[in-house]
Amino acid sequence: MNSRTSSLDHSTIKPKRKRWSRVKRDYELYLFLLPIIILYLVFKYYPMYGVQIAFKDFSPSQGIWGSEWVGFQHFIDFFNSYNFWTIITNTLSLSFLSLLFGFPAPIIIALMLNQMLGKRYKKFVQTVIYAPHFISTVVLIGMLNVFLSPNSGIVNHVITMFGGDPILFMADEGWFRPLYILSGIWQETGFSTIIYLAALAGVNPELHEAATMDGASKWKRVWNVDIPSILPTIVILLILALGNIMSIGFEKAFLMQSDLNYGTSNIIPTYVYEMGIQKAQYSFSTAVGLFNSLINIILIVTVNRIAKKITETSLW
Amino acid sequence: MNQLMKRKSRGDIWFDIFNYVLLSIVMLLVLFPLYFVLIASFSDPNYIYSGEVWLFPKGFTLDGYERIFNDSSIWIGYANSILYATLGTIIGVAVTVFAAYPLARKDLVGKSAIMWFLMVTMFFSGGLIPTYLLIKDLHMLNTIWALVIPGAGGVFNVIIVRTFFQSSIPDEMWEAASIDGCSNTRFFWSIVLPLSKSILAVMVLYHVVGFWNGFFDALIYLNDESKYPLQLVLRNILVQNQVNSGMMIDVESYAAKMRVTELIKYGVIIVSSLPLLMLYPFLQKYFVKGVMIGSIKG
Numbered sequence: 254m255n256s257r258t259s260s261l262d263h264s265t266i267k268p269k270r271k272r273w274s275r276v277k278r279d280y281e282l283y284l285f286l287l288p289i290i291i292l293y294l295v296f297k298y299y300p301m302y303g304v305q306i307a308f309k310d311f312s313p314s315q316g317i318w319g320s321e322w323v324g325f326q327h328f329i330d331f332f333n334s335y336n337f338w339t340i341i342t343n344t345l346s347l348s349f350l351s352l353l354f355g356f357p358a359p360i361i362i363a364l365m366l367n368q369m370l371g372k373r374y375k376k377f378v379q380t381v382i383y384a385p386h387f388i389s390t391v392v393l394i395g396m397l398n399v400f401l402s403p404n405s406g407i408v409n410h411v412i413t414m415f416g417g418d419p420i421l422f423m424a425d426e427g428w429f430r431p432l433y434i435l436s437g438i439w440q441e442t443g444f445s446t447i448i449y450l451a452a453l454a455g456v457n458p459e460l461h462e463a464a465t466m467d468g469a470s471k472w473k474r475v476w477n478v479d480i481p482s483i484l485p486t487i488v489i490l491l492i493l494a495l496g497n498i499m500s501i502g503f504e505k506a507f508l509m510q511s512d513l514n515y516g517t518s519n520i521i522p523t524y525v526y527e528m529g530i531q532k533a534q535y536s537f538s539t540a541v542g543l544f545n546s547l548i549n550i551i552l553i554v555t556v557n558r559i560a561k562k563i564t565e566t567s568l569w
Numbered sequence: 570m571n572q573l574m575k576r577k578s579r580g581d582i583w584f585d586i587f588n589y590v591l592l593s594i595v596m597l598l599v600l601f602p603l604y605f606v607l608i609a610s611f612s613d614p615n616y617i618y619s620g621e622v623w624l625f626p627k628g629f630t631l632d633g634y635e636r637i638f639n640d641s642s643i644w645i646g647y648a649n650s651i652l653y654a655t656l657g658t659i660i661g662v663a664v665t666v667f668a669a670y671p672l673a674r675k676d677l678v679g680k681s682a683i684m685w686f687l688m689v690t691m692f693f694s695g696g697l698i699p700t701y702l703l704i705k706d707l708h709m710l711n712t713i714w715a716l717v718i719p720g721a722g723g724v725f726n727v728i729i730v731r732t733f734f735q736s737s738i739p740d741e742m743w744e745a746a747s748i749d750g751c752s753n754t755r756f757f758w759s760i761v762l763p764l765s766k767s768i769l770a771v772m773v774l775y776h777v778v779g780f781w782n783g784f785f786d787a788l789i790y791l792n793d794e795s796k797y798p799l800q801l802v803l804r805n806i807l808v809q810n811q812v813n814s815g816m817m818i819d820v821e822s823y824a825a826k827m828r829v830t831e832l833i834k835y836g837v838i839i840v841s842s843l844p845l846l847m848l849y850p851f852l853q854k855y856f857v858k859g860v861m862i863g864s865i866k867g
Contacts, residue, residue: 276678281753282671286683289668289722293690296719300695300703317702362595365588378596380850385599387845389782391800392838395807396602399609399834407605410620443599447860471584486864504785508808529698530789542696550692 307540320536327540336519344520348501351434352494358442360487363449364475382443393440394508397432398423424513433505452486453479492560496553499545521545603846610634610835614828617835633836636816636829643837645795646802653787653798654780657717661776664722666730666769670757673734674743687724697789704790715790716780716798726772729863733768734761771859774852781845799841806837 276283302317307327309320331337362382369375385393400406401422409419422428456479464474503522510518521541529538609617613628621627637643671677672684694700700719709715738761746756762769784800791797805811812830820826849856 272678275676279671279674279677279753282674282677285667285671285757288664289727290683290686292664292718292722293687296700296703297690297694300699301693302695303699303702304695306699306702313702362592365592368584368588369592370585378592380853381596382599383853383856384603384846384849387778387782387849388842389784389800389803391782391784391803391807392842395803395834395838396606398807399606399831399838400602402831405614405618405828405831407620407622413620439599439602444860447857448864451861451864470578470580472580508804525697526789530701535698535702539696539698542698546693546696553692 304539304543306536307543309536311536311539323536327537328544330537331541331544339516340519340521340524343517344499344501347430347433347506347517347520348498350430351437351501352498354434355438355441356491356494358438359445360449360483362442363446363453364479366446366450367453367479368471368475379443379446382446384443385440386444388440390504390508393436394505397436397509401432423509424511426514426516426518429509429514429517433509437505448490449483449486452483456482488560488564492556495556496549499549499552606835606838610832610839612832614832617831618828630832633829633832634840636833637836637840640813640816642794642797642802642813643799643840646797646799649796650781650799653713653716654777656713657721657780658773658776660717661721661723661726662769662772665726665772666762666765668722669727669730670734670761672727673731673738675740687727691724701789710790711792711796712790713796716786720786725863726775729859730765730768730772732862733765738764767855767858768862770852771855771862774855775859778845803837803841807834 306317306320308322308324309317310323311317311320315321366375366379369378388396400408401420403409403419403421408422413419420428422432460478460482461474464478469477499521501520501522503526506518506520507523507526510523522545525538525542525545528534528541605622608624608626609622610633611626611629611631612622613630614633616622616627668687672680674680677683695703704710704715704719709718742760743756746760780798782800784798784804787798787801788804791801810830812833816833817826817829820829
């Protein structure tokens, strides 16, 4: 049995050789990492190499490398296409409005839950409001369809009960954004409270005691103790959310989309799918997707910079 | 402290009442749609149409469920989803956990380079089309492999598991074990994994829910209806109003067909979502744990 030197042992061997011997000693750990490295090289990095088809006229017979370069032609085509501004406006409005209404909701609910006295009832409320997170997007949109159906949906029954006319919610451009945002709030608000509740659990109880002794009401304590305590968490999540403003999900918009609401539901991800997968315009579609990624990266970096300047909280 | 505890002021009593009432309303707003789907799935569709179903099933019927259970497409979808979720979870969790352990170790040479290698993919990706073309070139289109392999080992999950290892497996443990001549592999199998049951549960659940509810990859990569996972079968019924004619063989008029379709929609929502909604309250603590660990800055 030869006892190997542990990493704590500062021996006098030259550092380079020491590194190499550590690599040899831990060869198994590199084997552990092998699967993920191979997977990433193939499924994540190779497609990055494939992004060059955005600057080429890709034809499957020529392959990625063999296709003709066309420079920025596809980007120019996209910028000049008649629906360019519609798509950009739709994408930005949808994600910005979702953030505007969706972001504060879990903070408010978490602050309220945190002030709840009855432990059992609190747990029950939490269990209920987390539940929609586990419903699939397909089922969520299916629920919208049945509830908002013009002749059998419960929502239109309520409207007609009060003497209104049934509304064709799902077939109306104007309703697409409100429905998208409200259904998102219904589905994700509860589950998003978890992070804030964790932050609130870490608030020093002495602060609350001191405030109570000074005669602060509950409302004052929420405002002056709870909210300042979770501000760093709020800022970090806001940076992340702002950085993701261009990477709005495909699934929900795609499922809600129909010819009737296309004017507001046509956003970058659905457009990329439509042009690329359905119409097989591989190069053009890749260019649109790449344009989206670039804006996203610029956004993340910018938002992070601004956050660093203003609040001294940042991602890196 | 007790002597200092003042009686509640009037304002605080109002605060508590207001808080309870508001949260109860929020809870009902979440609960009612789910509850309504459940009662509507047992109600006579004529009553649903005339708007007479509010709080309890009316004209109790199992007709919708009978039609669903007699239709093969939903069960094929169920079986496919179970298959994809099982295989995908095994592969995904294995890749994630194996990758996370070395990265949690302080003394791994080249650790930050490997971390960067993984993190870059969070900010930049080839996008939909280059990935699709790759899957096509690998002849993975229309196979189960397109659903379970490309997404295995997501960065976020690796970071969660790595954070867990860093906080729960002290370095001294490995140092002591290695002095006794324990190899990395043996240490991982007999010390690390047994201590990490909870994070394994978190990962398994995340993966299962992801595969069970996801439909995007299946939509893009699969063309055979016989391979469709449940979510794609549901999409045909719930979103595109395509109910299998087999479910409707005995229904005559167009109006009656519309009504039965509606009933079937309520039924499939229940059949597809109930397993997860019934199970999740018992597993809630694991989901919460995952969110908590994920929120610690890695």
